Structure formats: structure tokens, C-alpha cells
Amino acid sequence: MADSNEVIDELKKIVKQKGLKYTEQREIVLNVLLHAEEHLTAEEIYNLIKTTNPDSNIGIATVYRALSFLEEVNLIASINFGVDGKKYESNKKEHHDHLICTSCGKIIEFLDDEIEKRQDRIAKKNKFKITSHSMQLYGTCPQCQESK
Known part of the structure; x- marks a missing residue:
């Protein structure tokens, strides 16, 4: 598995190349998946963030947007469960x-x-x-x- 700092640096580089603003929220969501032992739903990621980063002001919509972006730039992958949604994991395993x-x-x-x-x-x-x-x-x- 890749070092989480290297993956965060990769995220920063991708955001810069795309001309976007770097957000701590994307980093927090990515970090949750980098350290997860299992595949997680967006809701599970959101609940973990609320537990591990209670001071962060991340809503569920922000989690979904971050997941969409991170999947688009190939840092995470998802498994689709149809109407039951998706479960996510890091692509760096x-x-x-x-x-x-x-x-x-x-x-x-x-x-x-x-x-x-x-x-x-x-x-x-x-x-x-x-x-x-x-x-x-x-x-x-x-x-x-x-x-x-």
C-alpha cells in the first residue's frame, strides 16, 4: 500500500493541474479511505469523519462531492450496488x-x-x-x- 502522505501529495498535484482550489474536505475523505480496513458507503465515511474529525464542518453532500472527484481522478474506486448505492475503497492498495x-x-x-x-x-x-x-x-x- 502506498504511503498516505504520498497519496495526499498526489491529490494536491492533481488539484493544482486541474486549476482547482485544494480543500481539506477532500483530504479528510481520502484519508478515511486510505486507512479503512473495509469498503465504506458515503454515509459510513461521513459518520467516521464526524467521529474522528468532530471539528471539521463537512456535510454529507460535501462527502458525496469529494468521493465523486476522488473517483474521477482515480485515487479511489467504487463498487456499485444499484439502488443500494456504492461502497468505496482506496485505489492505492x-x-x-x-x-x-x-x-x-x-x-x-x-x-x-x-x-x-x-x-x-x-x-x-x-x-x-x-x-x-x-x-x-x-x-x-x-x-x-x-x-x-
Whole structure:
């Protein structure tokens, strides 16, 4: 995982290149995701900010705007749950893929070397250069399977 100070410096550079004003709110939202152990909704991020930065004057609308900007500049990623919204994570973690429970929303991160090698072979066979990828497998976690 990248050092959080390096990522904040990257944010400052992006904002400057775009000719925008640097805001502490974007930094606070990014910091929450850089230190999060799990994928978070905008509401969960907002509640964490209220707990960890009670003096900051950040509203939920500001959190949504910051998330949109941070995703646009590729510092964070989201997983869309349709009408249930999105969950966010930092893009600065080591590469991983996701198992997503469609019942409870639980997300399990995994990395499988065989899958990664197979993707590379498929790309090579098709003379395709992969620049990035994301794999999300949807199903039901063990807890939700038991409760049915």
C-alpha cells in the first residue's frame, strides 16, 4: 500500500493541474479511505469523519462531492450496488479482486495468481495490452446461505 502522505501529495498535484482550489474536505475523505480496513458507503465515511474529525464542518453532500472527484481522478474506486448505492475503497492498495454478497453486501477481497496468469495469457493470445482490470464476482456469502 502506498504511503498516505504520498497519496495526499498526489491529490494536491492533481488539484493544482486541474486549476482547482485544494480543500481539506477532500483530504479528510481520502484519508478515511486510505486507512479503512473495509469498503465504506458515503454515509459510513461521513459518520467516521464526524467521529474522528468532530471539528471539521463537512456535510454529507460535501462527502458525496469529494468521493465523486476522488473517483474521477482515480485515487479511489467504487463498487456499485444499484439502488443500494456504492461502497468505496482506496485505489492505492495492492491489486485484488472481489467476492460480493448480493444479500448482505459483504465484500471479500482476494488475489489468485492462477487467475492473474490466465488473464495475461488470454491478453497475450489476443495481442491485447492490459492497462488495468477489475473482477467482481457476485453471489451469496456463507452466513446468508445459512439463513435461507
